Amino acid sequence: MSSENATSAFVEDWLCYNNILGEGAYGEVKLLVHKHTQEKIACKIINHKKYKDASAQINREVTIHKLLDHENIVKYFGRRQEPLKEYIFLEYAEGGELFQLIEPDIGMPSASAQLFMKQLLCGVNYLHSKGIAHRDIKPENILISADGILKISDFGLATLFRFKGKERLLDKKCGTKPYLAPEVFQRPYRAQPADIWSCGIVFVAMLTGELPWSDTTEVNPEFAKWKRNMYISDTPWSKLGNTALSLARKVLHCDSKKRLTLEEIERHAWMQFYFGSNTSSDSVDSSSENPAKRCNSMVEAETKHNREAPTVTLSQPVTLFRQSKIMQAMDNIRTTNYFSQPTQNDNLMLQFTQSPITKDNFDSLIKRMTRFYVLTNREKTLESLYSILDSLHLTWSLDVNGALTITTTDSHKNQLIFKVNLLDMDKKLLLDFRLSKGCGLQFKKKFIKLKECLSNIISKND
Known part of the structure; x- marks a missing residue:
């Protein structure tokens, strides 16, 4: 099989979702889903035309990352280089940051x-x-x-x-x-x-x-x-x-x-210290992977603050990493040069099939606590957002795709940028807030404030 044909097979079998998982210094990360196996990988897309100094930095990152193979390290699956773009294929972590x-x-x-x-x-x-x-x-x-x-x-x-x-x-x-x-x-x-x-x-x-x-x-x-x-x-x-x-x-x-x-x-x-299991019946016992001794005298081990935090649901971690289907699939892809630079046609561009976010595939996307449904339509929702952002003196802009970019500074006077995507979902409108740059905790504080301000249009049943 030639490199060109292998590349075509890869393009035909994978869907690229429009929703951006995250952003880095030199590009964005999107989700790829195999049409037949439903396996998922993350794809970091670097635009060399936009970031002309990215090449050396990306090469250093890849050189190090490809050496690593551990359960607690995001797995590197391969790369594909083109004249103006580059694709880095990584393990998809569905639970988010x-x-x-x-x-x-x-x-x-x-x-x-x-x-x-x-x-x-x-x-x-x-x-x-x-x-x-x-x-x-x-x-x-x-x-x-x-x-x-x-x-x-x-x-x-x-x-x-x-x-x-x-x-x-x-x-x-x-x-x-x-x-x-x-x-x-x-x-x-x-x-x-x-x-x-x-x-x-x-x-x-x-x-x-x-x-x-x-x-x-x-x-x-x-x-x-x-x-x-x-x-x-x-x-x-x-x-x-x-x-x-x-x-x-x-x-x-x-x-x-x-x-x-x-x-x-x-x-x-x-x-x-043995803290016991989380409050959810589905949660894992914190000591089940590596049992710890119960220390009865350590009454101060738990924090003093009464943290009424949302339940963190965790599955039982495996002691030994089991080779997943995706790893096997990506190993096969690497041996057939799916991620290699095309040798027969240097101008061949990798074009994924773009797939919109729908109710049916939404559950497969990255999990975030910074989302909610609203009762109003897109126009009224944007009007409410504009008014609140202006009242809070937050700088914002609307791109051609209808996504809001909000720029501000956090309590430490560092730049904070986050985005709001308005997604039509089952005849409802979902507001999806995503951190673009800055501190995640400061971002969530801003999100909570905006959510409070929009409480009169938020759907309480979803």
């Missing part, structure tokens, strides 16, 4: 946070064993599969810090400011403790629904209090019980040499 499961200012149940923390540490430990530092660990780069398995994604800033047993110090200040270790601003720094610090911020965010500071520079007042041990009555620390706070203090130690290692975090009392 981790931040979608974190209620702003509240967090999530401790049993869920513990389970996710264990999986995050497992994935980061695997990366470090390969000599790879992620350098941008945050809830927006952590995905959840349909089975409740955590998946680390986005290796655009990842780098090799150890090769043939020799470790090098890093000197590039990169990542997302609220998650950066203090030594990253000073440089040079060791890769592993810096990633561990970022995991610690994710830990605090999961339990409290907020970030402790906007950055870890000397002039930041919240971080200055942390360094001087004058934080105990301040939020988010006041929401944590003694044992959770103990773990946070040791993971977020300002001296990277005294910071806990991944192995030490796993042995910490909070990580070993």
Whole structure:
């Protein structure tokens, strides 16, 4: 079979949904569904005409990502390069980003946070064993599969810090400011403790629904209090019980040499505590994968804050990764050059069959808590949105496809961009809010505010 024919077979068998799953620095991510098997993959589409500096960055990302094979890492399936566009094929995580499961200012149940923390540490430990530092660990780069398995994604800033047993110090200040270790601003720094610090911020965010500071520079007042041990009555620390706070203090130690290692975090009392199962009968027992000892004396292990968070439904994680049908399918595709550059026709462009979002296929799309149905038609809904956005002094624009892009700044004065798609669904109108750039928790705060303002037109029955 020639490369050209193989490519044609691929195009004919896969549908590309119009709905965008997410956005990156150089493009957007869409969902591909096989017409016959219904297998799903995510496709990152990079427009080289629009992003002329993307090529070298994408090559570095792919070089690292293709080396990885672990249950808690989003799987890389292949790439296809064209003169003006490039397609990166990745594992589809139907559960969406981790931040979608974190209620702003509240967090999530401790049993869920513990389970996710264990999986995050497992994935980061695997990366470090390969000599790879992620350098941008945050809830927006952590995905959840349909089975409740955590998946680390986005290796655009990842780098090799150890090769043939020799470790090098890093000197590039990169990542997302609220998650950066203090030594990253000073440089040079060791890769592993810096990633561990970022995991610690994710830990605090999961339990409290907020970030402790906007950055870890000397002039930041919240971080200055942390360094001087004058934080105990301040939020988010006041929401944590003694044992959770103990773990946070040791993971977020300002001296990277005294910071806990991944192995030490796993042995910490909070990580070993038995929280029991989640409130849902369908939820997984947080200790079922790796049973922990019940610590009767640890009455402070649960956070003090009464978190009435939405139930996080998780399926039983599998101990060993089972080769899925999709992996087998993609292995077959790779051997038949489905993702290779066409050799017989360099100008051959990859055109997926575009498929609209309908009620029948909506359930297969990524899960989000930032959606709701409205009672009004498209015109009236847009009028209501325009009025509320203007009253809140939010900058907005409407594109040719009828999607709203809202631009603002968050409470840390960082840029926040999110989009609203109006989808016709079974004679109803669905408003689908999606983060485009910025902090997921800050985005959800804005969403909650807008939802409150639109409460008079929201359908209460859906």
